[in-house]
Amino acid sequence: xxxxxxxxxxxxxxxxxxxxxxxxxxxxxxxVVFLGQSGCGKTTTLRAIAGLETIDSGEILIGGKxxxxxxxxxxxxxxxxxxxxxxxxxxxxxxxxxxxxxxxxPKAQVETTVRRVADVLQIGGLLNRRxxxxxxxxxxxxxxxxxxxxxxxxMLMDEPIGSLDAxxxxxxxxELKRLHVEQGSTTIYVTHDQIEAMALADRIVVMHAGVLQxxxxxxxxxxxxxxxxxxxxxxSPVMNVADVTLAEDAGGARVTVAGATQGFxxxxxxxxxxxxxxxxxxxxxxxxxxxxVRLTLQPAPGAVATEAHIIEPLGSHDIVDFxxxxxxxxxxxxxxxxxxxxxxxxxxxxxxRAHLFDTATGQTLGIRL
Amino acid sequence: xxxxxxxxxxxxxRLSVTAVLVILLITLAPIFWITATAFKPxxxxxTMPPTVFFEPExxxxxxxxxxxxxxxxxxxxxVYNAAPWWEKTVFDGGEKVVRSGRGEVQPSGYPSRFLxxxxxxxxxxxxxxxxxxxxxxxxxxxKVKGEDDWLFFILSTRMxxxxxxxxxxxxxxxxxxxxxxxxxxxILYTAFNLSFSVWLMKGFIDEIPKEYEDAALVxxxxxxxxxxxxxxxxxxxxxxxxxxxxFITAWNEYAFALIMTNRRAQTAPPFIPSQVxxxxxDWTVIAAGTFLFLLPVAIFTFLLRNHLLRGMSFGxxxx
Ligand SMILES: Nc1ncnc2c1ncn2[C@@H]1O[C@H](COP(=O)(O)OP(=O)(O)OP(=O)(O)O)[C@@H](O)[C@H]1O
Ligand SMILES: [Mg+2]
Numbered sequence: 007x008x009x010x011x012x013x014x015x016x017x018x019x020x021x022x023x024x025x026x027x028x029x030x031x032x033x034x035x036x037x038v039v040f041l042g043q044s045g046c047g048k049t050t051t052l053r054a055i056a057g058l059e060t061i062d063s064g065e066i067l068i069g070g071k072x073x074x075x076x077x078x079x080x081x082x083x084x085x086x087x088x089x090x091x092x093x094x095x096x097x098x099x100x101x102x103x104x105x106x107x108x109x110x111x112p113k114a115q116v117e118t119t120v121r122r123v124a125d126v127l128q129i130g131g132l133l134n135r136r137x138x139x140x141x142x143x144x145x146x147x148x149x150x151x152x153x154x155x156x157x158x159x160x161m162l163m164d165e166p167i168g169s170l171d172a173x174x175x176x177x178x179x180x181e182l183k184r185l186h187v188e189q190g191s192t193t194i195y196v197t198h199d200q201i202e203a204m205a206l207a208d209r210i211v212v213m214h215a216g217v218l219q220x221x222x223x224x225x226x227x228x229x230x231x232x233x234x235x236x237x238x239x240x241x242s243p244v245m246n247v248a249d250v251t252l253a254e255d256a257g258g259a260r261v262t263v264a265g266a267t268q269g270f271x272x273x274x275x276x277x278x279x280x281x282x283x284x285x286x287x288x289x290x291x292x293x294x295x296x297x298x299v300r301l302t303l304q305p306a307p308g309a310v311a312t313e314a315h316i317i318e319p320l321g322s323h324d325i326v327d328f329x330x331x332x333x334x335x336x337x338x339x340x341x342x343x344x345x346x347x348x349x350x351x352x353x354x355x356x357x358x359r360a361h362l363f364d365t366a367t368g369q370t371l372g373i374r375l
Numbered sequence: 376x377x378x379x380x381x382x383x384x385x386x387x388x389r390l391s392v393t394a395v396l397v398i399l400l401i402t403l404a405p406i407f408w409i410t411a412t413a414f415k416p417x418x419x420x421x422t423m424p425p426t427v428f429f430e431p432e433x434x435x436x437x438x439x440x441x442x443x444x445x446x447x448x449x450x451x452x453x454v455y456n457a458a459p460w461w462e463k464t465v466f467d468g469g470e471k472v473v474r475s476g477r478g479e480v481q482p483s484g485y486p487s488r489f490l491x492x493x494x495x496x497x498x499x500x501x502x503x504x505x506x507x508x509x510x511x512x513x514x515x516x517x518k519v520k521g522e523d524d525w526l527f528f529i530l531s532t533r534m535x536x537x538x539x540x541x542x543x544x545x546x547x548x549x550x551x552x553x554x555x556x557x558x559x560x561x562i563l564y565t566a567f568n569l570s571f572s573v574w575l576m577k578g579f580i581d582e583i584p585k586e587y588e589d590a591a592l593v594x595x596x597x598x599x600x601x602x603x604x605x606x607x608x609x610x611x612x613x614x615x616x617x618x619x620x621x622f623i624t625a626w627n628e629y630a631f632a633l634i635m636t637n638r639r640a641q642t643a644p645p646f647i648p649s650q651v652x653x654x655x656x657d658w659t660v661i662a663a664g665t666f667l668f669l670l671p672v673a674i675f676t677f678l679l680r681n682h683l684l685r686g687m688s689f690g691x692x693x694x
Contacts, residue, residue, distance in 0.1 A: 058589050078592040085593040091586035095608045108595035156594070 008069045008159040008192045009034050015064030024050045026216035035190045041203040042213035048196040052162050057081045084153035086163040090145050092137040098148050099133040105156045123151045143174045160192040179205055200240050212236050234368040237293045243325055248333035250292040266331030270355050271308035279373050289365035298359035299337035301351045309352035314344045412662035417468050420658040434464035435659035442473040442481040485664055488646040494557055495642055496625040499564035503621045507572025515580040529570045538630050545634050555636045564625040572617050579613025615682035623672055643668050
């Protein structure tokens with residue numbers, strides 16, 4: 007049973023606030039992914055949990071015990087480093103046996119444990135090689151193997167597959183998931199690749215500038231981003247955003263993109279929900295994922311007319327760019343739906359999947375239609 | 376491996392090989408001459424024009440290791456025949472080996488000087504490299520207040536030519552009784568080499584990713600264990616390179632050895648030329664002494680050559 011809890015942890019590098027009042031609880035056997043841009047403090051947070059960095063304030067609990075003042079070697083966590091950190095002067099076997107030797111494991115047991123883990127990871131044939139003679143994928147397996155031999159309380163992984171090529175990354179992603187299901191150790195995994203995060207996580211933690219933005223199941227973070235940062239960071243292609251004005255119109259609501267002549271018709275319930283959060287005439291931003299944008303080739307009631315601009319054929323579907331007012335929006339369509347650039351199209355939005363954000367604060371208004 | 380070469384590259388390659396050969400010839404010539412002289416009979420060492428082809432003999436080495444005196448008259452046939460082969464070579468040169476009353480051969484000063492050189496150079500190298508490595512590790516891995524100033528200070532100890540402080544050092548050493556002791560020279564050479572060792576090792580340790588130690592710490596090792604199990608093996612190349620440089624410096628040091636020592640702790644460099652002064656100069660003996668003196672550095676460097684080559688490029692090339 008290993009729960010990891012962070013209570014209001016803070017960390018500065020000089021005047022720079024790297025970890026800003028982070029609180030989070032990772033449950034036993036949970037797989038949590040830290041997702042964020044480069045430099046947002048993911049690695050630092052992970053290193054703080056492992057004890058490789060001291061924190062300025064707050065509490066870190068591993069298995070219920072406060073550990074912020076204990077030393078690294080006493081925390082009993084495993085860490086997979088971004089650059090693997092395999093020792094070049096040791097063979098694969100010795101690299102994997104290294105953590106076992108720290109606790110003076112009997113020789114025979116070292117042998118069997120390393121071989122068992124190596125078999126699980128399918129690197130049994132590489133045990134006598136040096137790290138320099140391994141491919142990227144094998145290095146990564148060895149690095150994970152070194153973390154697994156010890157049965158640690160928790161696994162901390164810092165972009166373990168970030169340096170692999172796309173195909174291998176996909177394979178390793180599946181393998182990591184399988185391993186986690188088999189081993190069930192509490193895992194915190196760092197990445198800046200949102201697809202990886204969606205694929206692996208029980209829960210995603212989105213970080214930005216040292217602050218936790220949103221914590222939730224991948225579907226939830228995807229469907230209901232709490233602010234503009236999360237909205238635009240999670241999901242590919244990125245969520246459409248546009249500055250809009252809101253008006254009452256013929257018994258319904260009208261959402262008009264800045265600079266556009268026509269607006270999107272919305273149910274009147276929108277007006278009430280916006281009013282409940284603050285003045286309706288403050289600057290608002292509309293957010294809508296490309297798959298919630300519908301295009302038709304014929305005029306439709308309440309649809310906004312425009313023309314297709316760029317079409318990206320992606321095989322299974324197309325991404326179609328078009329302009330409305332000052333904004334460029336994108337829609338996801340069936341492959342070949344829009345025959346070519348310059349074709350007139352009519353745009354409607356899926357109201358239930360549209361989001362409104364307060365432009366000034368970036369926070370969602372929490373509209374539900 | 377064989378990359379495709381253009382005609383221009385082939386010509387340039389040949390030119391550079393020629394240049395290397397010429398440089399090699401120039402640098403190896405004195406070493407060849409010393410070696411040749413070490414195996415010459417005395418009368419061929421100073422001929423004009425120089426003798427290049429001769430029958431090599433071992434007599435210079437016999438003379439190097441024994442105490443001798445001039446023969447006033449040739450040895451009797453009986454004495455000559457009774458002498459071992461090596462002693463005959465001395466008789467042939469017009470000298471005789473000095474024996475004690477009980478007939479034991481008296482050694483010259485060379486073996487003990489050579490031993491002194493070994494003791495002083497090895498000990499000071501071990502000290503300079505180990506202290507340098509630990510210091511460099513500290514500077515490389517921990518926040519040290521005024522780190523740059525400290526490092527500059529350490530480097531600055533090398534800016535003054537050491538000979539400048541020879542007289543004050545001599546007076547201080549005499550005051551504390553360190554002159555003509557092994558310890559005195561060891562301290563001196565360690566101090567010379569330490570700044571160099573710290574700087575060189577810092578470069579090497581900086582290149583070892585910090586994550587290696589982090590990984591060891593996470594795996595349950597203490598920092599001390601991580602240092603010995605990870606940092607030292609990873610820094611082996613740097614340690615080897617540093618050790619060679621320190622050893623060469625200590626081994627070849629002349630000025631301080633000349634001033635600070637005279638008998639007990641005297642090293643080979645001041646001793647070898649001092650033989651010129653006693654009696655008629657015998658250049659073959661000096662050459663033999665020099666030849667043997669060159670060997671340890673050559674052997675040491677040869678043993679560490681792989682590390683050394685890697686070390687040179689390792690420290691020099693930065694990503
Ligand atoms: N030892 C340090 N001293 C000073 N600043 C540091 C130190 N380590 C990291 N930083 C800074 O702290 C910020 C967060 O670093 P961190 O490594 O945690 O980012 P990250 O989210 O892991 O980024 P990446 O995705 O690039 O690995 C960065 O701006 C970095 O420059
Ligand atoms: Mg990082």
